[in-house]
Amino acid sequence: MTEDERVAGLRQALADELERAGDLRSREWRRAVERVPRHLFVPEFFERTDIPDRGTLWAPVRRDDDRWLDLAYRDETWVTQLDRHLTPRDAAGPVGGDPTSSSTMPGLVVRMLEDLDVTDGASVLEIGTGTGYSTALMCERLGDGSVTSIEVDPCIAANAAAALRRAGYAPNLVVGDGLDGDAGHAPYDRIIATCSVRTIPRAWLVQARPGARVLVTVTGWLGGYGLALLEVDGDGVAEGRFLPGTISFMVARPQAAPVIGDERWGAAFEALADAEVRRAAVGPDVLRDWTGAFVAQLAVPTVVAQRMRVDGGPWVEYCLDTASGAVASLTPERGGGWTVRQAGPGRVWDDVEAAVLRWRDAGSPPQERFRIRTDGRVRSVWFDGADGPVSWASS
Ligand SMILES: C[S@@+](CC[C@H](N)C(=O)[O-])C[C@H]1O[C@@H](n2cnc3c(N)ncnc32)[C@H](O)[C@@H]1O
Structure with a gap:
C-alpha cells in the first residue's frame, strides 16, 4: 500500500467513525472529511499523559514517531502549543503547561459545522484558525473565497497558513484579534468561533448579514461553558439557545481571567x-x-x-x-x-x-433550556422557570 492509499484509508475510516457517532450528518461534510489531509495540519503535537505525583504532562509526538500518522486521524483534540509559546519542537520530553492552541477533535468540528447549518454559497467567518484544519474543511466545502479565518497568535497563524497552502487551500487569513471580526470580508452568513468568549462582540453582529447564525461557546472566569447558537436580526441583535453537550474551548486571549x-x-x-x-x-x-x-x-x-x-x-x-x-x-x-x-x-x-x-428551585434545568440575547453591549441569559423567566443581564 502506498502512503497516499494509507492516508486515504485513514480519512475514510475517520469519516465512518464520525458518521457512526452522529457528528457527521450530511454528504457534503463527509466529502470534506474524506478529502482534507489532517496530517498536514498536525505535523507535531502534544499527547496528554497523567503521571502519578507529577500531574498532567504533555509528551511531544512528531513525524518520526511510528504512531504519528494514525494518531493524526484519531477523533482527538491534539494540543499544539502550551502557555502561548511552547511547541512540541521545543520539548525534549513530557512538559507541563496550559494548552493555548490545538487542532480540535474532528467530530466536534463537523458537529459544529452541521449545527451551524452552513449551506452552499455561505460566507463564513471563523475565529481561532489554530492549525487550519477546520478552515480547510470549510474551504473544501464552500470554496476558498467564502472563508475568512482569524488567528491571534502570529506563530500559530504562520504555521496554519503554510499547512493550508501545502494542502492546496487559499482562504482569507487574518492575523489579529478575532473579537474585532474582519470588516474587509463582511457581511457574513455564518460566524463560528473555536475559542470561547465571555461576551459576544458587537463587531460580529455588525458584520453579520440579517438572518446570519453565530455559533460560539460562552464562558466566564468560574470555568462554566455553554455552546450558543444565535440568529442575528436586521438591527444587530442576536438571540438564540444553548445546545446540549459539555463542550469547552480555550477562552479568547483578550478575555482570559486576570492573573x-x-x-x-x-x-x-x-x-x-x-x-x-x-x-x-x-x-x-x-x-x-x-x-x-x-x-x-x-x-x-x-x-x-x-x-x-x-x-x-x-x-x-x-x-x-x-x-x-x-x-x-x-x-x-x-x-x-x-x-x-x-x-x-x-x-x-x-x-x-x-x-x-x-x-435548583426550578428543578435544575439543563443548559439546553437556557436562552441568550445580546446586542454586543448588554447580554441577557435566561431560562423559563415555573414562575416565568429567570434571567441575568450583564454588559
Ligand atoms: C481550539 S484552537 C482552534 C482550533 C482550530 N479551529 C483547528 O481546527 O485547528 C483555538 C485557537 O483560538 C486562538 N485564539 C484565542 N483567542 C483568539 C482571538 N481573540 N482571536 C483569534 N484567535 C484566537 C488560539 O490562539 C487558538 O489557536
Whole structure:
C-alpha cells in the first residue's frame, strides 16, 4: 500500500467513525472529511499523559514517531502549543503547561459545522484558525473565497497558513484579534468561533448579514461553558439557545481571567480576618457541576475562584471579585457542609447562592433550556422557570 492509499484509508475510516457517532450528518461534510489531509495540519503535537505525583504532562509526538500518522486521524483534540509559546519542537520530553492552541477533535468540528447549518454559497467567518484544519474543511466545502479565518497568535497563524497552502487551500487569513471580526470580508452568513468568549462582540453582529447564525461557546472566569447558537436580526441583535453537550474551548486571549498575584491574594486573606461568617446554603462543589458553574458565573461575572490549602489543612475555596475586591472563602465543616466567610464591598457567595437556589428551585434545568440575547453591549441569559423567566443581564 502506498502512503497516499494509507492516508486515504485513514480519512475514510475517520469519516465512518464520525458518521457512526452522529457528528457527521450530511454528504457534503463527509466529502470534506474524506478529502482534507489532517496530517498536514498536525505535523507535531502534544499527547496528554497523567503521571502519578507529577500531574498532567504533555509528551511531544512528531513525524518520526511510528504512531504519528494514525494518531493524526484519531477523533482527538491534539494540543499544539502550551502557555502561548511552547511547541512540541521545543520539548525534549513530557512538559507541563496550559494548552493555548490545538487542532480540535474532528467530530466536534463537523458537529459544529452541521449545527451551524452552513449551506452552499455561505460566507463564513471563523475565529481561532489554530492549525487550519477546520478552515480547510470549510474551504473544501464552500470554496476558498467564502472563508475568512482569524488567528491571534502570529506563530500559530504562520504555521496554519503554510499547512493550508501545502494542502492546496487559499482562504482569507487574518492575523489579529478575532473579537474585532474582519470588516474587509463582511457581511457574513455564518460566524463560528473555536475559542470561547465571555461576551459576544458587537463587531460580529455588525458584520453579520440579517438572518446570519453565530455559533460560539460562552464562558466566564468560574470555568462554566455553554455552546450558543444565535440568529442575528436586521438591527444587530442576536438571540438564540444553548445546545446540549459539555463542550469547552480555550477562552479568547483578550478575555482570559486576570492573573491574581500573591500580593492581591494576600490582601484578600487579610480582609477575611474581619469577615462575616455563616453556614453556606450552597457548597463550592456547585462550581464542579457543568450547569451549576455556568449559573454561578452568570451571577458573578467578574469573580475568579481558586482552591488552596495551607500546611496540610483542608482545601478551601476562595472567590475574589476582580472588579470590586470583595472576597469569600468556603471551608468544609467536620460533620459535612460548609462555612462561608465574606468580606469587602459586596457578598460574592450570597449572589452565587441566590442564583443557584433559583436554578435548583426550578428543578435544575439543563443548559439546553437556557436562552441568550445580546446586542454586543448588554447580554441577557435566561431560562423559563415555573414562575416565568429567570434571567441575568450583564454588559
Ligand atoms: C481550539 S484552537 C482552534 C482550533 C482550530 N479551529 C483547528 O481546527 O485547528 C483555538 C485557537 O483560538 C486562538 N485564539 C484565542 N483567542 C483568539 C482571538 N481573540 N482571536 C483569534 N484567535 C484566537 C488560539 O490562539 C487558538 O489557536
